[in-house]
Amino acid sequence: MFSFKHEWIEKNVGLLAVATMLAISVGGLVEITPLFFIRNTVEPVDGVRPYTxxxxxxxxxxxxxxxxxxxxxxxxxxxxxxxxxxxxxxxxxxxxxxxxxxxxxxxxxxxxxxxxxxxxxxxxxxxxxxxxxxxxxxxxxxxxxxxxxxxxxxxxxxxxxxxxxxxxxxxxxxxxxxxxxxxxxxxxxxxxxxxxxxxxxxxxxxxxxxxxxxxxxxxxxxxxxxxxxxxxxxxxxxxxxxxxxxx
Ligand code: HEC
The missing domain is CATH 1.10.760.10 (Cytochrome c-like domain)
Structure with missing residues (x-):
């Protein structure tokens, strides 16, 4: 039953495209969304200063x-x-x-x-x-x-x-x-x-x-x-x- 469904997706270009987009969107959201909620992606380290x-x-x-x-x-x-x-x-x-x-x-x-x-x-x-x-x-x-x-x-x-x-x-x-x-x-x-x-x-x-x-x-x-x-x-x-x- 399971293998039948998989084959079904692979043979339907439209369905495959939609499923691919869905997978990429979920992955993208998980990776990208947290970045909007932190102020800085750089961990502060003691001693680092701008140039004189x-x-x-x-x-x-x-x-x-x-x-x-x-x-x-x-x-x-x-x-x-x-x-x-x-x-x-x-x-x-x-x-x-x-x-x-x-x-x-x-x-x-x-x-x-x-x-x-x-x-x-x-x-x-x-x-x-x-x-x-x-x-x-x-x-x-x-x-x-x-x-x-x-x-x-x-x-x-x-x-x-x-x-x-x-x-x-x-x-x-x-x-x-x-x-x-x-x-x-x-x-x-x-x-x-x-x-x-x-x-x-x-x-x-x-x-x-x-x-x-x-x-x-x-x-x-x-x-x-x-x-x-x-x-x-x-x-x-x-x-x-x-x-x-x-x-
Ligand atoms: C064409 C490539 C080239 C360019 C352009 C160049 N270098 Fe070099 N540099 C080297 C090479 C090869 C060495 C290793 C041999 C030596 O010490 O001269 C080196 C070594 C050095 C070293 C010693 C590093 C060490 O740990 O021993 C310093 C400092 C340095 N370069 C600074 C500079 C600066 C400043 C500039 C620009 C004004 C510059 N280089 C432009 C190729 C280059």
Missing amino acids: PLELRGRDIYQREGCYLCHSQMIRPFRDEALRYGHYSLAAESQYDHPFQWGSKRTGPDLARVGKKYSNEWHVQHLLAPRSVVPESVMPNYPWLLSTPLQYADIADRMKALREAGVPYSLTRAEYERNVKKFGPKVAEELSIPDAKENLIKQAQEGDYDGDRSNITEMDALVAYLQMLGTLVDFSKYDNDHFVKDR
């Missing part, structure tokens, strides 16, 4: 130069990836990236956790002439980064644009206070749009990323960006309990 003004300009240069064409920024949750690059990437770590830099092309290594792996001097030398530090490298030279002054006249507008996209840069006092609560006073200060220029100059001078404090170059911004990648979350908190045990 200088890092943000560094990220712009990273995109302008097409670094993403050879470098991904997403460590996949596989053992070989974790052994080479560290803890797999969390959704929260690219929460404030517009657009994200996950990528799928790896002519060079993944950069999601390259921050603090090398010194500033190494990065400057490597960007000027990759083959002077890694002889077999196929990465292009980027000598102009060190001689081009960083443009940051429009930094407030760039942050305002990201604010529209939901990045919590603060424009009003109330937003500033909200950031103090969420990120602490030090980070809140960095996220303040009215103070962006001042903060950018301060970070570039204190960080001394390109080895020359007398002017702020594109190299300063790019190295500041590279040096923070993957450094926001303290994985030692999680590694011992979960990650190392489970892999």
